[in-house]
Structure formats: structure tokens, C-alpha cells
Amino acid sequence: MSALVSLLGFFVLLGILVIAHELGHFLTARFFRIPVDEFGIGFPPRAKVLATRNGVAYTLNWLPIGGFVKFSSNSGDNASYGIGSLREAPIYQRILILAAGPIMNIAVAAILYTGIALSVGIPVYDNGLVVNQVFPDSPAARAGLLTDDIVLQIGESGVITRDVKIGPVAETNVGTAIPMIILRKGTEQTLTITPGPWSYQESSSTAGFGFGYMSNSHIEDATLTTAVVHGAKTTYLVAVSMVDGLFSWLKSLLGLSPKIDNASMTGIVGMARGTGEIIERDGWIGYFNWMAIISLNLAVFNLLPIPALDGSHILFAIIEFVRRKRIPLEYEARVHFAGFALLMLLMVVVTVSDVQGWISGTSIFGK
Numbered sequence: 001m002s003a004l005v006s007l008l009g010f011f012v013l014l015g016i017l018v019i020a021h022e023l024g025h026f027l028t029a030r031f032f033r034i035p036v037d038e039f040g041i042g043f044p045p046r047a048k049v050l051a052t053r054n055g056v057a058y059t060l061n062w063l064p065i066g067g068f069v070k071f072s073s074n075s076g077d078n079a080s081y082g083i084g085s086l087r088e089a090p091i092y093q094r095i096l097i098l099a100a101g102p103i104m105n106i107a108v109a110a111i112l113y114t115g116i117a118l119s120v121g122i123p124v125y126d127n128g129l130v131v132n133q134v135f136p137d138s139p140a141a142r143a144g145l146l147t148d149d150i151v152l153q154i155g156e157s158g159v160i161t162r163d164v165k166i167g168p169v170a171e172t173n174v175g176t177a178i179p180m181i182i183l184r185k186g187t188e189q190t191l192t193i194t195p196g197p198w199s200y201q202e203s204s205s206t207a208g209f210g211f212g213y214m215s216n217s218h219i220e221d222a223t224l225t226t227a228v229v230h231g232a233k234t235t236y237l238v239a240v241s242m243v244d245g246l247f248s249w250l251k252s253l254l255g256l257s258p259k260i261d262n263a264s265m266t267g268i269v270g271m272a273r274g275t276g277e278i279i280e281r282d283g284w285i286g287y288f289n290w291m292a293i294i295s296l297n298l299a300v301f302n303l304l305p306i307p308a309l310d311g312s313h314i315l316f317a318i319i320e321f322v323r324r325k326r327i328p329l330e331y332e333a334r335v336h337f338a339g340f341a342l343l344m345l346l347m348v349v350v351t352v353s354d355v356q357g358w359i360s361g362t363s364i365f366g367k
Helices: 002-031 076-081 091-120 139-143 167-171 225-255 268-302 310-324 330-362
Strands: 036-053 056-071 122-134 151-152 178-184 187-193 198-199 203-208 211-220
Touching: 002 056, 002 091, 002 203, 002 268, 036 330, 091 225, 091 268, 091 310, 122 225, 139 187, 139 310, 151 330, 167 203
Parallel strands: none
Antiparallel strands: 036 056, 122 151, 122 211, 151 178, 178 187, 198 203
């Protein structure tokens, strides 16, 4: 995949997601008749004024790392901070306007997942696990399990569905021969397997079966209704997975849970490289799936109570509501300015790491 295609694909992706995010803020503000001075793509310094309409300047800026909506103000201080007319709005309106950006990113992800479902169909999960690898000299190998067998039941597991975990079955039956019901070339058979330790190259277990597997599924054509439902469900599941992963990483960082390996971050350069890798590996369907994932990442990240992000502004609005007293603008501005500076510093550090990975030829997916 050429670097030009990777960069072009990434900047189209980023532009769509940034515009969608800022449109959420902008359109909600206009709905509440809150004055806006500027709708900016990228961060200043300004490169070009694309258009001016109804008092709003639509601008393109030199730093392609986000966007902004600058609210009107008669105060020079407020104007420099960019939240003048928003700060004057009722608290519920401020919260809705601030949340509208991430909500728009969530909506974009749902639309993308819906479109993918309409294009390629919806996976329907059947009972059983499809064996895609049997490790040498493992309990599975000794039991006679073969690649492409479908494992329907192991011991007292009951019929294996997508949600059934087979690890605990192995752990509670170490050293005990138990029946394994499989489907091989359409014929049901029963093998006998004895869970226990096994090791092969970098893979090992002290209490396992010794085979790799994937879900047993097939693809069905989607109608508009089933595609919309599937898109909404996929969006929810991916977003929940991201939030769970974030909390797991924070717990690991605080020493409250085991350390998570490879818990790394990537920035603009890494995401651009990842875009090229995705297109090369999975084609344009993979590209749109990647766009949906990044869109949800933007939504989750922006809702975090980190200074300068939407979540922090929402937190300040909630604090103001609880205190029933305004927080001085200069205090809030200092917090957000410091947060923005730290985010820029973090971006520089992450970008250096991304460039080092690029030079070394390491995939951002660790493969």
C-alpha cells in the first residue's frame, strides 16, 4: 500500500469524523439560537477562510488534528477563550451542545456499521466452535481433534454457544477424561479428551485443551431494518468494549489489577499507517470498519473529564449547577489551557513513538 493512498485515506477519514463532531456542536448551538463566530477544521494558525455565511466564518487551519466551534462574545477575554455565548447559555443547553459532538461520532459509527451490514450481510452465530488449529502433543491432538472440526459440547458444558467459555471446563477437569462431541464433515462423533498442560512455541497452558478456534457462523443478507438494528447493536458493543478496556488499563496503571501488556497509544502518524494496513489487508470494507472504530474512539475520548475536552467542559457545567455559582472564567480557562498544552505534549511524544515504529517497520497492530 503506497504512502500516498494511506495518507489520503486517513485524511479523508479524519476530515469526515472531525466535521461530523463539530457539526454536532454547531447545529445544536444553532438550534438553541446561540451565536457562533467560527466553524474551524484543524487548529490555528488559520490557513484559509473557506466561506462566511450568516456571520459564521468557515475556516481551514494548519494543524490537522481536530476542529473547533468558536462561540460569539463581546468580551475580548471570552473571545480568546472561544466560549463566550456558550457560557451565557442555560446549563442544560451547554451540556447538550457539548455532548452533541461525541453523540454525532457515535451516530456516524452506527451509520457505518449499518452500511457494512447492507453491503456484506450480517453474521449469524450457530452452535459450536470451529477448530482452526490443533497444537502438537496437546490434549486435543492426542484426542484426535482435527482442523475444521466443530466442537459442540465438552464434558458437562452443555451445547456450546458463542457466549460459553470452555476454559473453566478444562480447569475443573484437569487429568480427567471427558467426552467431546464434535461435528466432522457433517457427521456427529464423540471423542475423549483429558485436559492438562501443553506447550507449543510461544503458546502454552497449565490446564487447557490445546486447540485454537473461532465462532461458528455464516453470513445472511440484511434488510434495511436488520442492518439498522445490527449497526446499533455493534456500535453499543464496541463502545462498551472500549470503555471496559479503558477502565482495565486505568486499574492496571494504578496497580489494582495485573499489568496489561501492549497497552500503548497511537497518534496521527500511527493511525495513518494503520489506515494503509487496513485497506491492504481488508479492503474498503475494512476501511469503513476502521473509520467506525476511530469515530467511537473519538466519542469515548472526548467524553473523558480531561481538561480541554468536551467531557471536562461538561464537568465544569455540572459543578456549576451543583454549586449554583459560576466558576470564574479565568480559572476555567487556565485549566483548559493547561490541559490543551499537556495534550499537545502527549501528541508529540506519541508521534515520536509512531515515527520510530514506522522506521522499524513494526505494524501498529503488533503483528
